[in-house]
Amino acid sequence: MPLKVAILGFGTVGASAARILSERNLPGLALTHVYNRNVARKRVDWLPSVIWTEDLDAVLASEADIIVELIGGLNPAHDSVRRALEAGKSVVTANKKLIALHGIELESIARESGGHLLYGAAVAGGIPVIPGLQHGLAGDNITRIEGILNGTSNFILSRMEHGAEYAEELAEAQRRGYAEADPTEDVDGFDARSKLVILARLALGANVSPDEINCQSIRQVGAIDFAYAKDLGCTIRPVARADVRNGNLVALVGPMLVPFNSPLAWSRGTENMVLMSGQYGGDVVFSGHGAGGNPTAVAVVSDLRAIAAGTAPRAVQIAPAAVTGEFELRHYIRFIVKDRPGIVAEIAGAMAAQGINIDSLFQRSGFGKDKLPFVVTTEPCVNSRLKLALARMQNADWQAEPPLDLQILEPEPSVVA
């Protein structure tokens, strides 16, 4: 008897998943129910033997063995997934927000009631990061994750590399349907943060809540920053990274300077990329299409197949982790100043007062004296001290605009036998 599958939410991903199931005729799986509001407008003729319904309760009470939750958001997704698991069903979901916020609770229900909770589609869509991690890297002790987990931000930043400003490329992303009218979730890092929370849990065994991780927006990055970054042998990418230092989780989301010879610099357009460093195996990189109906649906169907084949992993117990802001990294700080003598001395003084060493200080020519961009890079320094130094300068009369402070990513040399 094939397992009966009910899809909740027949949008792009739901329709793609149904199409793959129907076209590939996969063993052990039968699509039986499709739930959507106003389901009549969703009905398609290539799914003849499916029950189309607007009655969520009826689907949850049905004989379906697996619920595919593609409604998105928290309500009614959270309640539906919990009820399905409590009823002993398995759940496959692409809902990163739900898993980031409530994954631990839901996995514990799944463990108790004997169902599976799989969410390979929640991180980096079509790239098998979660299965790769759970099956292929299970032998290693993962110590660091770095990823480009939001395609919209990567589209914008990787195109700005060629001289455009943020607003132009945001508009282009919106024209192409990559960015929403309100792009907050993508460009301010919240979408990537949910995914980082999930990866930190699975790869580093660290349980953190999304609001403990600081997000920096890409909105303040300008074309001038790519010019300066280039002088430093770097480009700028939207990075989510996490590692464990002295028992604390160091986790950050935001635009960062990435060396041109780092794999992260190769990713362009809406591509996603995840780099994982293991104690034994060194760096492994996964890349591909992180979003879109079909790639995400591939991850959903792969999870369904794992359940049908009896090869789905059980949730493991995860330890809560303390998140620290006290990490040491190199920084790039771009000031926009009204030029006058003494500015460098003031900056250097504020930095020195916090024990921060300046690594370089440089400016490009061709800008007016009243709005002059120039850049300071620091040696690795404690984040909170740099914030203090910048705060001390924030009301200085020479600051034409607030400075932009970005981390400089330096891949640690990969340790391999």
Added chain:
Amino acid sequence: MPLKVAILGFGTVGASAARILSERNLPGLALTHVYNRNVARKRVDWLPSVIWTEDLDAVLASEADIIVELIGGLNPAHDSVRRALEAGKSVVTANKKLIALHGIELESIARESGGHLLYGAAVAGGIPVIPGLQHGLAGDNITRIEGILNGTSNFILSRMEHGAEYAEELAEAQRRGYAEADPTEDVDGFDARSKLVILARLALGANVSPDEINCQSIRQVGAIDFAYAKDLGCTIRPVARADVRNGNLVALVGPMLVPFNSPLAWSRGTENMVLMSGQYGGDVVFSGHGAGGNPTAVAVVSDLRAIAAGTAPRAVQIAPAAVTGEFELRHYIRFIVKDRPGIVAEIAGAMAAQGINIDSLFQRSGFGKDKLPFVVTTEPCVNSRLKLALARMQNADWQAEPPLDLQILEPEPSVVA
């Protein structure tokens, strides 16, 4: 009760796997036996409670639940693995040659006797290509594989990019221990071919035997070819590729021209990389350390964990595939000629006689007339016809050396919704 694990072969990989098991203290797994010839010289004090033995039969007859075969080669590896599976044990192996030649037979024994046969370490060592494929891409229909599957060849070719000749970089690879005294297996493509056979089976469902796939050596590639390739926007990498066209498997191993903007061009040194194209999810790229004791041991231990967790996939039935040499690709042909009038006309005539269109014809300056390299590129043409055209010219008095014929790899645009 943890599963009892016996390691056959305590070389670099075996010792790394034992160390990971011992350091990580993984649940459900207990290392109980180590077999090696002259085992006394292998004994280590950090594995106190293990039986060290030179008696292979005794290990195969022991109560061990899982045999880790790291002897390599075919004899006695083949016989040992078969006997272990017949006895109902599971087997984890890194032996690509064994799996490429006898995997189908061994998987059928595993299916019948209820054991598992896992070989994640046989392809691209520490990169979870096989688990990524079996678990994370199970939802997709994979249509094409392209990979850099041999680190030694990639080390040599990626360094030749900077102007060195083959012999220098082979010597450097040998100095570093990446290449053997007899480098045949690596540089002539046989190692990569075994891995391609395994990937073609798992990703494309095509059962081919290694000797059906043509291997081209990297020995004939010279510094001059990198200079010409650069003029074409390409570099040269050792590529193994397979796809299915009109029901035939098109599979090739050898140095190929790779566009600079292809992910394959990014791979450097001993790195491995695998690109898989799916009908639904588009291109996914995996990269990392394909060899070395620790990365390979990570793959071995990951397979052990999958068996312990009950999440190891069962072997599937695979259909035999016909391999064709009749594929159409663009070609790069580098001639070395004793210059005289009429050569171009002769080449063009031989090509035209086989219906092959010449795409470009060019030469770099600065070479003597008696040993003049020049390059012809073709439009996509049937391989066998090009071979006929080249054969017709092979005895021409103007040929100072045999020509070098390389495929030009053109990534098909990735199809994604």
